[in-house]
Amino acid sequence: MILAAILTLALTPCVSAQAAAPSDEGAVEAYRAGEYELALERWGELLGAAELNTGERGRLLYNAGNAAGRSGSWHRAVAYYTEALREMPRDSDLWTNLEFARREAGMEPADRGDLGSTMRRLLTAWTEPEARWLALSGSLLLLVTLLLEALRGGRSARSGAWLGALCAVISALPLLWHTQTDDAAELYVVSEKGVAVRSEPKRGSKVIERAEAGSRRREVDRLSGWVGIETTDGVKGWAPEDALLKLPRPPLESGDE
Amino acid sequence: MKNLYIALVAIIALASSPEVQAQKGEPVVSAQLQTGLVKLGSQAVAQVTVEGTTQALLREVAPVDGLDFVGATGPKRSVFESITRGRRVRSETLSWTLHWRPEREGSFEIPPLTLEVDGQEVQTQGMSLRVVEDFQGQNLGYLEWIDAPTKVYEGEPFEVTLRFGWDWAMTRFNHANLILPWWGRLPGTLEVETKPSAGQRQLDISLNDSGVVRVRELGRKTIEERDLRLFELKRTYVSTRTGSLSFPASHFEFGRVDRGFFESRREIYYVAWPALEMEIVALPEEGRPFDFSGGVGRFSARSSVDRRSLDLGESLKLSIEWTGTGNLEFFEAPDLGREDAFAGFRTYGATDRFSGDRRVVVYDLAPKNADVSELPPVRLNIFDPSKGEYTEVETNPIPIRVRVPEGLVGLELEGAGEVIGLDLRDIKTASVGSDGAGAPRDLMLLGLPLATIAGWVALRRSVRRRGDPASAKARRRRGARRSLKRRLGQAGDARAQAEALRAFLGDRTDEASTAWEGRDVTLFAEARDEVSEEAVSALAALLEELDEAVWSREGVALDRARIMDVADKAAGGGL
Numbered sequence: 001m002i003l004a005a006i007l008t009l010a011l012t013p014c015v016s017a018q019a020a021a022p023s024d025e026g027a028v029e030a031y032r033a034g035e036y037e038l039a040l041e042r043w044g045e046l047l048g049a050a051e052l053n054t055g056e057r058g059r060l061l062y063n064a065g066n067a068a069g070r071s072g073s074w075h076r077a078v079a080y081y082t083e084a085l086r087e088m089p090r091d092s093d094l095w096t097n098l099e100f101a102r103r104e105a106g107m108e109p110a111d112r113g114d115l116g117s118t119m120r121r122l123l124t125a126w127t128e129p130e131a132r133w134l135a136l137s138g139s140l141l142l143l144v145t146l147l148l149e150a151l152r153g154g155r156s157a158r159s160g161a162w163l164g165a166l167c168a169v170i171s172a173l174p175l176l177w178h179t180q181t182d183d184a185a186e187l188y189v190v191s192e193k194g195v196a197v198r199s200e201p202k203r204g205s206k207v208i209e210r211a212e213a214g215s216r217r218r219e220v221d222r223l224s225g226w227v228g229i230e231t232t233d234g235v236k237g238w239a240p241e242d243a244l245l246k247l248p249r250p251p252l253e254s255g256d257e
Numbered sequence: 258m259k260n261l262y263i264a265l266v267a268i269i270a271l272a273s274s275p276e277v278q279a280q281k282g283e284p285v286v287s288a289q290l291q292t293g294l295v296k297l298g299s300q301a302v303a304q305v306t307v308e309g310t311t312q313a314l315l316r317e318v319a320p321v322d323g324l325d326f327v328g329a330t331g332p333k334r335s336v337f338e339s340i341t342r343g344r345r346v347r348s349e350t351l352s353w354t355l356h357w358r359p360e361r362e363g364s365f366e367i368p369p370l371t372l373e374v375d376g377q378e379v380q381t382q383g384m385s386l387r388v389v390e391d392f393q394g395q396n397l398g399y400l401e402w403i404d405a406p407t408k409v410y411e412g413e414p415f416e417v418t419l420r421f422g423w424d425w426a427m428t429r430f431n432h433a434n435l436i437l438p439w440w441g442r443l444p445g446t447l448e449v450e451t452k453p454s455a456g457q458r459q460l461d462i463s464l465n466d467s468g469v470v471r472v473r474e475l476g477r478k479t480i481e482e483r484d485l486r487l488f489e490l491k492r493t494y495v496s497t498r499t500g501s502l503s504f505p506a507s508h509f510e511f512g513r514v515d516r517g518f519f520e521s522r523r524e525i526y527y528v529a530w531p532a533l534e535m536e537i538v539a540l541p542e543e544g545r546p547f548d549f550s551g552g553v554g555r556f557s558a559r560s561s562v563d564r565r566s567l568d569l570g571e572s573l574k575l576s577i578e579w580t581g582t583g584n585l586e587f588f589e590a591p592d593l594g595r596e597d598a599f600a601g602f603r604t605y606g607a608t609d610r611f612s613g614d615r616r617v618v619v620y621d622l623a624p625k626n627a628d629v630s631e632l633p634p635v636r637l638n639i640f641d642p643s644k645g646e647y648t649e650v651e652t653n654p655i656p657i658r659v660r661v662p663e664g665l666v667g668l669e670l671e672g673a674g675e676v677i678g679l680d681l682r683d684i685k686t687a688s689v690g691s692d693g694a695g696a697p698r699d700l701m702l703l704g705l706p707l708a709t710i711a712g713w714v715a716l717r718r719s720v721r722r723r724g725d726p727a728s729a730k731a732r733r734r735r736g737a738r739r740s741l742k743r744r745l746g747q748a749g750d751a752r753a754q755a756e757a758l759r760a761f762l763g764d765r766t767d768e769a770s771t772a773w774e775g776r777d778v779t780l781f782a783e784a785r786d787e788v789s790e791e792a793v794s795a796l797a798a799l800l801e802e803l804d805e806a807v808w809s810r811e812g813v814a815l816d817r818a819r820i821m822d823v824a825d826k827a828a829g830g831g832l
Contacts, residue, residue, distance in 0.1 A: 150717040154727035
């Protein structure tokens with residue numbers, strides 16, 4: 001009897017924890033039922049809780065973006081979609097929804113179709129693992145061309161080696177972009193009218209900058225209801241927590257294992 | 258193509274016309290003589306007007322030889338009203354009156370006058386003036402305005418007819434010139450196309466000494482017991498603002514002109530008609546409907562449709578044709594997308610076409626549901642000047658049938674009347690498998706290029722120590738095996754095979770192939786320590802065997818594979 005009681009007590013938290021655990025099915029059901037806020041909450045929990053592979057994280061962010069959009073929070077939707085682009089950068093549905101959400105939010109298109117946008121899209125068209133494989137392929141190409149140059153010499157082998165070096169540099173650019181922009185402390189400004197960045201974490205303090213809706217800032221500090229962010233001048237300022245959205249981002253893979 | 262050209266010319270002409278400029282809000286400057294022909298001793302008077310501004314200054318008037326400038330009076334300020342796109346617009350006009358006294362007979366060109374309007378310098382058109390000693394010919398010639406209206410409504414097209422000619426007995430007359438100072442410069446009007454009369458002879462006569470105008474010859478007519486040869490000039494205008502409109506005094510110059518080699522003989526007569534005045538009346542405010550189209554005249558409307566039976570989702574073309582006497586070109590056609598009667602239709606757009614005597618607008622419509630059974634009447638609110646009141650012109654309703662295509666049921670049918678547009682793409686419910694597992698780590702990504710560069714430097718140095726791998730000697734040595742294989746493939750007997758092998762050996766040792774004719778391989782190998790014994794013995798045996806085969810009668814070729822094998826051994830053995 002005592003043993004049974006102990007067992008019951010011991011198992012109770014586990015059972016309740018399992019019941020409360022967020023599930024994708026639950027989020028999908030809520031979404032289909034038109035309960036977009038609930039669906040968003042569940043997908044948000046999944047994003048924060050689970051160890052996710054790249055594609056799955058992208059899918060959840062995409063779905064969360066849809067839920068945010070359907071609930072009328074288009075700036076929030078833009079933040080989710082933009083974040084999802086890191087995980088599935090060539091997904092046509094995602095691009096369609098991102099551009100749709102940006103238009104609804106009154107923002108300029110993400111891809112303006114000019115040369116700069118096209119180059120940027122080429123650079124960001126790779127997930128982080130893909131960028132790693134691409135960089136490795138470039139290195140292997142360099143290895144082959146240098147081997148040829150060392151053994152055979154001559155003008156064509158030298159040209160080949162230079163070409164290999166150029167390819168290696170170009171193929172490393174997407175990974176370089178990932179390492180430069182994958183900042184786990186990044187926040188999205190999701191308030192419709194942007195947010196006033198203040199010198200101190202209180203309402204009456206001086207506004208030192210205005211962060212536009214849809215822009216991204218780096219988190220440097222946190223207090224109750226306030227987030228310390230970096231201004232464009234690199235100075236620390238404070239913005240209300242509810243105007244910003246932080247999306248949990250897994251750290252970049254590295255050689256430290 | 259011709260119609261397109263005419264339309265293009267009309268658009269350009271309309272866009273550049275002073276009235277259109279005035280409607281755009283740009284000041285319009287014009288100058289007009291009250292008469293183009295004066296008698297010596299009387300004064301020539303010109304009116305200069307600037308519309309659409311309150312600030313203008315008449316600069317100095319350039320002197321004209323033979324014309325004594327008496328002076329200018331003004332500016333006189335007037336206010337006009339006009340209706341533009343359903344809105345009443347007030348505009349101010351400044352005018353000056355200029356006087357000249359002719360000093361002699363002749364033709365004079367008064368140069369463009371310069372004005373400063375809103376701080377900018379603008380110029381009027383030039384003016385032509387004829388001065389004669391006396392008018393002769395009132396009893397020989399004839400000139401009269403026929404049925405000219407004295408009152409027209411703003412926006413109402415009106416026609417003016419000038420009839421002129423000379424005594425029928427004067428068959429020797431060969432010269433005709435209309436002196437019309439108002440031609441092309443009637444402020445507050447737009448000239449529209451005049452319908453040509455059929456079955457009458459048309460001919461060109463001189464206009465204002467410098468141009469020509471096409472007139473209709475009426476032939477022999479009797480007017481007030483005078484037998485005359487008559488001509489007729491018709492023009493149609495639309496008034497764009499209220500107030501008085503004046504056609505200055507017109508003259509008809511006629512007679513005989515003989516141009517001889519040494520001298521010309523002129524017998525010229527004139528006949529004059531005083532200025533024609535008319536009043537442009539504003540449209541009444543009373544009874545004006547909210548959706549007044551701006552149409553003024555007597556219109557009739559007719560509708561037609563390209564199909565009367567269609568599937569739900571398909572579109573049809575509804576053509577409305579307005580004809581009649583009125584400003585067909587200028588009224589605003591109904592927007593069916595805003596008409597309550599057309600709430601059951603989706604409007605995709607309309608094409609608008611004007612062709613002289615008719616205006617046709619084709620609407621592209623699609624029924625929103627299958628309950629639609631007719632195309633409602635299209636109504637146009639216009640002002641009828643003959644009745645002096647606003648009236649409505651409408652087309653007849655057209656019955657149509659809308660079918661629901663088979664298979665269009667449930668949600669599709671329910672949504673058939675809804676607006677089609679862009680939306681978010683649906684959520685993704687299928688889980689995505691891992692795609693990033695096993696991606697290369699940082700250590701590998703950084704280490705591989707560094708190791709590659711280090712290895713390259715070391716390998717390069719090592720290889721270069723034995724000579725340049727890109728030199729001709731090295732390339733010949735590297736290509737020796739490939740060359741041997743090719744030659745053996747072509748060799749048909751032992752002699753050719755022996756030559757191929759010697760060429761191979763020459764390539765490997767950087768010598769001529771002849772150096773290997775009769776050479777003792779063992780002695781050669783002893784001199785070079787690096788060649789293996791096994792390779793030397795195999796090569797010596799092969800060379801001996803080839804010699805035997807060459808000098809035997811048959812000269813039979815040896816096994817090609819064996820030669821290649823020995824060559825590989827020799828190359829691998831250090832040769």
